[in-house]
Structure formats: structure tokens, C-alpha cells
Amino acid sequence: MTAEIVLQVFRFGFLLLLWLFIFAAFRVVRADLFGGRAGRVASVPPRAAVPGRKRGRGPRTLVVTAGPLSGTKITLGEQPILIGRADDSTLVLTDDFASSRHARLTNRGGQWYVEDLGSTNGTYLDQQRVQGPLLVAPGQPIRIGQTALELR
């Protein structure tokens, strides 16, 4: 029979191994949910780091108001926000009517502009089809396929 200490190593080591497998599997689940590499979503700066937030003017969040992702909120920072089906978009849509790189929201001097990136089915700001960059006012709905977004 094997020494007692070795048995204890086996006993706990095996449980550790089992949970490591689960950890690895969860990393895959997470990468699958948030697209691309794990931690990709963190490219949107966390709330505390958003500059200009204390000034209390301008929109702070991008809210999905309709569609499968309804309720999703993205805190706005300085970086542009990419919207599309591609895994590395900031907001990854799973919508047959969305293109892989569908639209982009950019911050210029505290104001946000929406641009269509040559999508097949177009981006609409309040009924109007987005051709060039358009200024987005808070509360104005942006429509992409079945998804509607709003700055707040």
C-alpha cells in the first residue's frame, strides 16, 4: 500500500485537477459570451475611469432598448464604440440583419456621432438612414436590424 502522505496528495490533487478542468471550460464559455479573447469587453473603461463624468454633461451610457440584447448598458468613455456581429466589436450583435462591422459611435469633444460602416441593411437614426457621421442626441433611437440603441 502507498504511503499515507501520497494518498492525501492524490486525494486533494485530483479534486484540484477536476476543478481546473471546470475553470478552463468556464474560460471558453466566457470567451464565447463576450466575443474573442476573454476580457475583451474591458476595452470600455470602467465607470470610475471615465473622464468628464464629473462634469455631468453629455451622455454617459449607451443603452440597448430593443432587440435580443435589450437592457445591455455600455459605459461611454473616450474610445469609439464598434457595433456589429464581429467578435471584437464593443457591442456584439447576433442579428441576421446586422453586418460584421455595422456601425461606429465616436466621441468628438464630448459629443457622440454615429457612422455607418457600409452595412448591408443600414443604420437608422430616428427614421433617417445614416449616410455620413451624424450627431446623436441623448434619447434619440439608433436602429440596427432588430436592435435599438439610445444614449443616456
Add this chain to the structure above:
Amino acid sequence: MTAGPSTDPRAGAPGAATPTRRNTELALLGFAVLITLAAQCIVDLTVTGSLRAELATFGAWFAAIWAGLHLVVRKLAPYADPLLLPAVALLCGLGLTMIHRLDLADEQADAASGGDAPVQLLWATVGAGLFVAVLVVLRDHRLLARFAYTLALVGLVLLALPAVLPASVSEVYGAKIWIRVAGFSIQPGEFAKICLIVFFASYLVDKRDVLALASRRVMGLEIPRARDLGPVLVAWALSILVLVFERDLGSSLLLFGIFVVMLYIATERSSWLLIGLGLFAAGAFLAYQLFGHVRVRVDTWLDPFAYRDEGGYQLVQSLFGLGTGGLFGAGLGGGRPDQVPVAKSDFIAAALGEELGLFGLVALIVVYLILVERGLRTSLVVRDAFGKLLAGGLAFAVAWQLFVVLGGVTGLLPLTGLTTPFVAYGGSSLVANFGLVAILVRISDAARRPAAPPAPPKPAIGEAPTEVVTP
């Protein structure tokens, strides 16, 4: 690769936006095989003090099964979910290890017995064969919908066969759910389960509008019309018939639960769940009053220690085993899981719980949860309604079966005699569940495959160059 032209040059690289994740699958499969081999080594070293000679053969065979399946998936379902196969591999490996461990215990008690693990490995190979066959034959899961009524007939025949056959062929431990021919015993109910899920999915996709919309609102609840209760009553009656003629609590509960939940998924009406619960309560009460075998199960469940010398012995031993295991378990090979009768099949979860403890048993449950989660996720992502309902039904079947089994082993529910999918000893269950996962893999491939690139947009008729059409 998805829709439309894009200004971003990165979008042009194929596979950049929709990774197949086959390498992830390969790495996790390797991990699962490694864990299995580690477990086998620990069992051998703990019980006998030395590694057995056949370990190398076992390891090579086991690894070959999963390498083979990985290659087949890579070829035939390249976008399939990367977690389905590794989860199955780990469950299968843990099951084989525990069966081998119980073999060793049997050999110590009686040198002539034992040797079930190689048989189970053989069944796993047969299951892998079925997996490959399903992927080869079934190139599109929607094909199944065309054979729905045929499959329903096959399912019903499989389900009814043991009830009709003489007891000498079909009865084991009081349950008439077997077909024993020439040394082989098959539990056709396991295959019937899959056939019926396919049928339920196809039928409910066709009829769900009627079942969901034609209803009256009473006290905030959508009450369906009386005639729309037909399907659920038929499923209920079928379950009762299984209970009466095959004396199998498990299959009966499994079938009815699956049907009610698929009805709920299809119609999104919670009233169906309440109706299902009501019918279940009525059925359970009737069964308790009328059938002795049900009453025995319920009585031993309510107070196993009062019947510890008769029907409750198994459950009492199982509870003692789990208690001995405690948080961290006795260590693989360190417990006495052979003290529970039929530990290899019905009570393998208790054996695992004794040797791996609460932490190990919860890990096992989480691996099942990963499998189920991937199935439900497939159901959310896949584009066609039939695929959604089928994937949801199959995933729920695994979860429901596990719940009923673990509930029985831990004393939460009455004992049923269902098998722990992939882990328990038993050929039919293993092979059928391989088939079930093959269908899930096929649907998940369809779900994650990027949409075919659309035809390039035609220029507007006004901008199009003039064409000369010559006859």
C-alpha cells in the same frame, strides 16, 4: 464573411470573426483524457499498490476514441460547440474509472467476478461509432423533422416492446424495461427517449401557435381550450401506461417532464407548466394508491431507515457512503463504495460522492451543467424553430435525468432506476446518450456556422450598364 461589404480590412480574413474553436476542443479533450488517466493511476496505486499492466492499453484506447471523434467533428461539423465533447469525455472517463474501481473491489471479494470496465469501454467505442454515424448521415438536423412521425412510431414501439415481451426476457429487478437476447441486454427506453424528443420538437413547432394563442385569460393565467389539452393528456396517459406495464417510475417521469417542458418552451405559456404539475400530482397520487411498487418506493424514500433491512437498504448504504465521503471524499480507491448494491449502474453517483466527496460530486454536476448550458445556448443561437426546440429538449432531457437520478441517490426524490448519463455502467444508456450528443453537436454546428455570404448587391436598375440581349 458575414453580411455585406465592410470598411475594416480585418473583416476580410476568413475565420477571424467566427472562430471554429476546434483547437480549444482538442486541448480540453486532452485535459479530460489526462484527468481520466490520473484517476486510473490513483485507483490502481491506492487499491493494489501497483499499476496494472492493461493500463497502457486502456489509456491508448480511451485516448484514441476521443482523438477519432475530434477528427470526425473537425471534418464534419467544424463549427460545433467546443465544450460538448470534452464534457462527455470527462464524464465517460470518470465513469470508467469508478467502474474499474468497483471491479477491483469485486475481485478482492470474489476473484471470479469483476471485469465490467473493459465491457463499458467497448460500449463507449460502440457509442462513438453511433456518434460518427449520426454526424455522417445527418448532415442537416432539419432532416429529422421530415421523419418525425416515423421516429414517433419507432419510439413508441421501442417503449412498448419490453411491456409486451414475456417477463423472462424483459424483467430485471422488477422493472420490465429490458430486452435480453443472447447474453446482451438492451434498455430500448433510452433510444425511445431520443426518438420521442425529435417527434415532440417537430410536432410542437407545427402546433405551437394553436397551443399558445387559443386561450382564455382567467385570473392572470392563460387557460388553454379543453380540446388543446389533448396532446398533454396523451403524453400523461402514455407515462402512466409505462408506469403500469413496465413498473418503471424513472422512464415515466422522464417522458412526461420532457414533454411538459418542451410544450412550455414552444408556447412560452407558464400555464402549461401548472397543468403539467397538476396532472403529475394527480398521477402520482393515483399511482401511490393503486400500485404496490410505487408505494414501496415512496415509503422507503420518506423513511429509509425504517426499511433498512428490506427496500431501503440500498438508499441507506448510499447515504452512509455519501456521509463517509464528507467534503473532500475518501480519495479514489479509499472508500467502500462496493457496500452499496448495484453501485456500478444505479448508484454510481453515490460511489463517486463517497470517494470524491462533496467537492468532487459538485464538480461532476458542474460538468453536466456545462453540457446542458451548451445545449441550451445552442438552442438560443440556432436559427430555425425546430432546431431550437430539439436542442432545448435534448439538453433538458440530460438535466432532468441527472436531477431525478441524483435526487434518488441522495434521498431527495423517490428512487427511480434511471441511469446517470455517460457515467453509469450500461451499454444502452451510454450508446443512446452518445447519439443524443451527436445530434446536439450537429445542431450547434448549424448554430455557430457563419451565414453564407449573400450575393453581392446588384446595382440599381438605373445605374446598371445597358445589356444587349441576343436570342
